[in-house]
Amino acid sequence: MTxxxxxxxxxxxxxxxxxxxRAAEMIGTTPAFLRALGEHRLxxxxxxxxxxxxxxxxxxxxxxxxxxxxxxxxxxxAACRIIxxxxxxxxxxxxxxxxRRAAEKAEPSNPV
Numbered sequence: 001m002t003x004x005x006x007x008x009x010x011x012x013x014x015x016x017x018x019x020x021x022r023a024a025e026m027i028g029t030t031p032a033f034l035r036a037l038g039e040h041r042l043x044x045x046x047x048x049x050x051x052x053x054x055x056x057x058x059x060x061x062x063x064x065x066x067x068x069x070x071x072x073x074x075x076x077x078a079a080c081r082i083i084x085x086x087x088x089x090x091x092x093x094x095x096x097x098x099x100r101r102a103a104e105k106a107e108p109s110n111p112v
Contacts, residue, residue: 012056013056013057013058014056014058015056015057016045016046016054016055016056016059017054017055017056017057018054018055018056018057018060019052019053019054019055020034020035020045020052020053020055023055023059023060023063026060027060027063027064027067028067029063029067033063033067033070034053034055034063036076037062037063037066037076037080038053040076040077040080041080042062042063042066042080042083042084043055043059043062043063045059062083065083065086066079066080066083069082069083
C-alpha cells in the first residue's frame with residue numbers, strides 16, 4: 001500500500017477507522033450501546049486482526065441517530081426499525097427521482 005492509498009481512506013465514509021471506545025466517545029454513548037446496535041443488526045462493525053470492533057463514519061452517523069431516538073424515549077428495537085425504514089424511504093425517493101428524470105428525457109418533445 002502506498003501513502004496515496006492511505007490518504008484516500010481519510011475521505012472514505014465506510015473505512016472502519018474508529019475503535020469502540022473512540023466511537024462511543026464521539027457520539028456520547030457507551031460501548032454497551034454500540035454492542036446493542038450490533039445485536040439488533042443495525043450496524044455491523046468490522047473487526048481488526050486482533051478481533052476488536054472498528055466503526056466507520058457512516059456507522060457512527062447511524063449510531064448517533066439511534067441514540068437520538070433512544071434519548072427521546074423510543075425503545076432501542078423500535079429505534080433500529082425506524083432507522084431501517086428511514087433508509088429504505090430515502091433510497092426509494094432517490095430511485096423515484098432517477099426514474100422521473102429518465103422519463104422526462106425519454107418523452108418526445110411536442111411541437112406547438
